[in-house]
Amino acid sequence: MIPLVDVKAQYAPFIPELQRRFAEVLESGRFIFGPEVEAFEREAAAYLGVPHAVGVANGTDALVLALEAMGVRRGDEVICPAFTFFATAEAIARVGATPVFADIDPVTLNLDPAAVAAAVTVRTRAIVPVHLFGRPAPLEALAALGLPLLEDAAQAFGAPGIATTGVCSTFSFFPTKNLFALGDGGLVACTDTGVADTVRQLRFHGSRDKRTFELVGTNSRLDAIQAAALRVFLPHLAGWNRARRDSAARYAELGLGEVVELPLDEPGHVYHMYVVRAPERERIAAALEDAGIASASYYVTPLHLQPALEHLGYPPGSLPETERAAAENLALPMWGGIGLAEQERVAAAVKSAVGVVV
Numbered sequence: 001m002i003p004l005v006d007v008k009a010q011y012a013p014f015i016p017e018l019q020r021r022f023a024e025v026l027e028s029g030r031f032i033f034g035p036e037v038e039a040f041e042r043e044a045a046a047y048l049g050v051p052h053a054v055g056v057a058n059g060t061d062a063l064v065l066a067l068e069a070m071g072v073r074r075g076d077e078v079i080c081p082a083f084t085f086f087a088t089a090e091a092i093a094r095v096g097a098t099p100v101f102a103d104i105d106p107v108t109l110n111l112d113p114a115a116v117a118a119a120v121t122v123r124t125r126a127i128v129p130v131h132l133f134g135r136p137a138p139l140e141a142l143a144a145l146g147l148p149l150l151e152d153a154a155q156a157f158g159a160p161g162i163a164t165t166g167v168c169s170t171f172s173f174f175p176t177k178n179l180f181a182l183g184d185g186g187l188v189a190c191t192d193t194g195v196a197d198t199v200r201q202l203r204f205h206g207s208r209d210k211r212t213f214e215l216v217g218t219n220s221r222l223d224a225i226q227a228a229a230l231r232v233f234l235p236h237l238a239g240w241n242r243a244r245r246d247s248a249a250r251y252a253e254l255g256l257g258e259v260v261e262l263p264l265d266e267p268g269h270v271y272h273m274y275v276v277r278a279p280e281r282e283r284i285a286a287a288l289e290d291a292g293i294a295s296a297s298y299y300v301t302p303l304h305l306q307p308a309l310e311h312l313g314y315p316p317g318s319l320p321e322t323e324r325a326a327a328e329n330l331a332l333p334m335w336g337g338i339g340l341a342e343q344e345r346v347a348a349a350v351k352s353a354v355g356v357v358v
């Protein structure tokens with residue numbers, strides 16, 4: 001079986017180093033916050049080129065805390081895509097604001113700046129672009145609209161040019177992500193010192209000193225064991241992302257573009273997922289399954305059509321490019337280090353599914 005993502009293949013070579021680092025954490029007796037988490041926060045901030053990074057429990061908390069720290073409140077509108085994981089809009093709703101969905105660009109699958117501009121009202125408080133599947137969203141065009149940006153970078157750690165435009169950028173370290181923990185983890189990167197300070201407070205019950213509680217916050221921590229693992233992996237991320245880009249180029253060389261629409265390559269794309277488009281994607285997915293190859297279609301019911309957000313009143317057909325992408329996308333196996341033999345099998349199976357003799 002070829003999986004969609006082989007997480008173990010990525011961390012297996014590091015097991016001895018992970019064991020050494022975990023032993024050090026055990027010796028230290030410091031499991032919550034402490035020097036390991038602080039060191040990771042410094043290293044992650046340096047990697048991203050931002051002044052502040054705050055570790056939190058997961059990428060969903062990262063979004064909620066960033067929105068709160070940016071001052072998004074009940075009555076505000078926040079523009080985001082509907083072709084993304086539910087957490088993007090969920091976080092907006094969790095702080096009491098209203099998600100306003102803008103359609104996507106059919107080629108990049110990221111927010112279309114013209115659609116965002118058309119969705120701006122006097123209530124718009126922020127824009128949340130998602131760097132979907134590892135491809136940077138058009139930050140310059142979105143920033144030109146003059147509203148604060150919160151970059152949902154859950155799928156894009158290491159993509160060049162991200163995290164320095166938004167007031168905050170949020171990351172998930174779920175084990176399938178480009179930079180991953182061995183469990184849950186998240187990060188808020190901030191370009192604004194005051195906002196970073198508030199995120200720090202909010203993640204610990206709104207307190208700076210554990211005695212005085214200035215805000216009603218929550219408990220959202222990155223723990224030392226996960227930070228230790230992330231510190232082992234971070235120096236290898238650039239290599240993994242290069243390997244993902246090489247593997248994407250190899251899919252193209254193997255002729256996949258003759259039978260399905262390939263993701264447009266751009267230098268900044270770090271291929272968290274390798275997502276092709278094909279109107280006949282169900283047939284291809286079934287053929288891949290028969291050949292022992294995993295594939296997946298993402299956000300098949302986009303967010304504006306999810307039952308939890310029905311009250312927002314978006315009818316089917318209201319975001320045509322989002323709905324078309326939802327109906328046509330198919331993610332093929334991709335991870336940092338997928339082998340040539342595996343990619344050849346995938347390409348052959350996709351071609352034979354659409355009737356090409358291989």
Ligand SMILES: Cc1ncc(COP(=O)(O)O)c(C=O)c1O
Nearest residue numbers: 058059060085087088154172174
């Ligand atoms: C775009 C996006 N935003 C937010 C999240 C939430 O991250 P987490 O699962 O760590 O809460 C994810 C991933 O799961 C995601 O893909």
